[in-house]
Amino acid sequence: MDAEQYRRAVAEEFEATRQFVEVRVASLYRGGHFVQVQLDLSDADGRLDETLEGAVAWWSPSSAADVLSYLPESELLNLRFVKGPLPEIGQVIRLYPPRYLDSLHALWQSAHAERFASFGRSLGRCEVVDSHRVVNQRFLWLREAQGRAFDLLQWRSSYLWGPPGTGKTTTIGCLLASVLEQDQEARVLLIANTNLAVDQALVAVDAQLQNFDLRRLCRRVGAHFVAAQYADRAHLLPNQDDQLLTEIAQLEALIPPRGAVERYASWKARHEELRDRMRVALESILDQARVVAMTTTRALFSWELLRDRKFDYVVFDESSQVPLPAALPFGELGQRVLFAGDPNQLAPIAQTRGTVFCESTLSRLDPRAPNACFLNEQSRMAPAICETISKVFYLGKLIVARDAVENAHWLTERGAFEVGSYGARHAYLIPVRGEAKWRPAASGWIREESAEQVVGLVSDLLRHLIQEDILILTPFRGQRNYLRRKLREAGMGGVRLSTVHRAQGAESNTVIFDPVQTSSRFLGEDLSLSRRLVNVALSRAKARMFLFASESDLRHPVVASIAREIGRLPESIAHIQSVLDSPHQAVGRHYLLPVSTIKMAVVKVTGIEGEMLKFEENGVERRTMLGHLRRRVGWLQGRRDFR
DSSP: EEEEEEEHHHHHHHHHTOOOOOEEEEEEEEETTTTEEEOOOOOOOOOOOOOGTEEEEETTEEEEHHHHHHHHHHHHTEEEEEESSSOOOOEEEEEEEEOHHHHHHHHHHHHHHHHHHHHHHTTTTTOOOOOOOOOOSSSSSOOHHHHHHHGGBBBBBBEEEETTSSSSHHHHHHHHHHHHOOOTTOOOEEEESSSSHHHHHHHHHHHHTTTTTTGGGEESSSSSOOOGGGGTTTGGGGOOOOHHHHHHHHHHHHHOEEEEEEEEHHHHHHHHHHHHHOOOOOHHHHOOSSSSEEEEEHHHHHHHHHHOOEEEEEEEEEEESSBBBHHHGGTTTTEEEEEEEEETSSSOOOOOSSSGGOOOOGGGTTTTTEEEEEEEESSSSOOHHHHHHHHHHHHHHHHHHHHTTOHHHHHHOOOBBOOTTTTTTTTTEEOOOSOOOEEEGGEEEOOOHHHHHHHHHHHHHHHTTTTTGGGEEESOHHHHHHHHHHHHHTOOOTTTEEEGGGGTTOOOEEEEEEOOOTTTTTSSHHHHHHHHHHHHHHHHEEEEEEEEETTTGGGSSSHHHHHHHHHHHHHHHHHHHHHHOOGGEEEEEEEEOOSSOOEEEEEEEEEEEETTTEEEETTTEEEEEEEEEEEEHHHHHHHHHOO
């Protein structure tokens, strides 16, 4: 691909992101230095979420304000620093989100563009930079594949493929700690797409340098770090002030609700003041540090300055989320570039469709090439969850690490318990009778039936778990907001709730995933993107995962694949066998049963008449012979032996 094609894709995305969002004023309230606007979203386009914080609001004729916060669940827009007359009821406000592509657009318009494109063409080739090798001298506890990752640092460009729970970030920490120890002059630029990912990667490096003076040669750039990540690690921060760090961490632990506008505005002003005191000129950090960590956006804004100080290594973490055109300029900054991530996790978020801006560097990954390393052992997911995720998304190559299954504490933390009438399992398929409806007032899809079921399920789970152990995920903001309201009404507001895009990198004892509407443009238009989204959602689970699915959901290829693999698990086969062993005790309970030769479905057993099993499927009374279940169990067991 030549520079002009990249330039065109960046320009299209740049123009698309310059667009504004229009919302209409339903009512407003002025309190002190802020204005609270209740929005009428009946004709909004749905692109409204918490990321609008920091946007610029404008309304006719010439008034403007800064967006202090946006509360999706209550459709409230909180403004500060208002200049000009207030908007009127029914008036349209334009919201201009923060612009992050200015520097990238300028770089691709510069004379450097041809070299960026040249680096892009080289990604498919295996080029050794020199004979210098970094070896694993003291991290002998790493798993086999993690140890092989040290070979990646010899190549001009390389790939560390780390599925969920495989220790990718720990591996990066060991690699870069070894670089600092074995090459006294080496300099590293460490980049990730989010502040949290930057913090986690840098802390991983620091953790492997315990008791080494080299720790003070690693520095974080930028004031938007997560303070709690740096307990006892103030030496990593721009301003190495322990007292200031403690004050920021304490303040962040006491963040008031964004809906408490006066308190939140006061909190934010104090937070910004402390953050500004933490800032240090980038030139000063570059002169002192050998590992410099920052976000992709900050690095792009600082590209010219970074170019003046060449790096030996550039390391991208979570690179599946970095658009290819945003990654290529960094080929100019380092002799070797390592892209770490998972091509089966979330892709770059783009306004345009069908362009190279929707791809990441991992689209150039050849897992069989010598410059790629696949981490195949994970220690997050219980065996049944791992097997399901592995079969559907990783060709069966992802396994549970031996050190995990031999750890009694690990196994105890992932123990199964009885959940309502669904039994003691690790992977559950929960049937939903209703379908989603588009609600303009909520700017999104809502499925009331599954929301009611989720609330009931959470109530059952809380007999064994605390609220913070449960993570509910859904792709749609409308459903998230509806669920949040229902949970609060039920006194379960402490349960974690998120859209899938904001959950990558998280994990939880128990995950509940409600896809809501699989035939929507969001999930049904691009199978590759929907595969990634479902993978991210379910692979957050440590002990148990619940997939809610209606009849239409089960026609979606990805959801159908998950349901099929759940039905083939040893625990699912044992579930069927328990019906055969004690059919009368099965009455009133839910089972994942083979209701025909080609279909597995979650049913409720309603009665037994001799060899006839009666059950309810989606509200319809059906029946099958116990002999059919016996033959099906034998077939499933034989299939597992064959595989």
